[in-house]
Amino acid sequence: MKGMTVQLIYRKAHDRKLKSGAYTRIPGSWMVRETALTSHGSKTWLHDCPMCGAKVRSAKMPNGGWSHYEARGGLQSLKHPCFYVGEDIRNARDVKTPDLFASL
Numbered sequence: 001m002k003g004m005t006v007q008l009i010y011r012k013a014h015d016r017k018l019k020s021g022a023y024t025r026i027p028g029s030w031m032v033r034e035t036a037l038t039s040h041g042s043k044t045w046l047h048d049c050p051m052c053g054a055k056v057r058s059a060k061m062p063n064g065g066w067s068h069y070e071a072r073g074g075l076q077s078l079k080h081p082c083f084y085v086g087e088d089i090r091n092a093r094d095v096k097t098p099d100l101f102a103s104l
Helices: none
Strands: 006-011 014-017 023-026 029-034 044-048 055-060 066-070
Touching: 029 066
Parallel strands: none
Antiparallel strands: 006 029, 014 023, 044 055, 055 066
């Protein structure tokens, strides 16, 4: 049984040209890249967040994507905010959010 080998990489913000000829800005984001083939290994990976240092549980989704959740306490079903800024949460982190996790 092979273990999961993954790597966190940062994809820089960049401009993309649309079919109409206009340009749109693609924001920077963190991505998980597999560095080895895994056949029967674990589908989750525990690691430290590269931005805030909190423990994060990354889970491989059935269709090939990744989801990132808090790994400590009873927050394991809560998405980790550093990986989702601008998607389903605000475009910037709330300055009071880190205080919620200080006691963990």
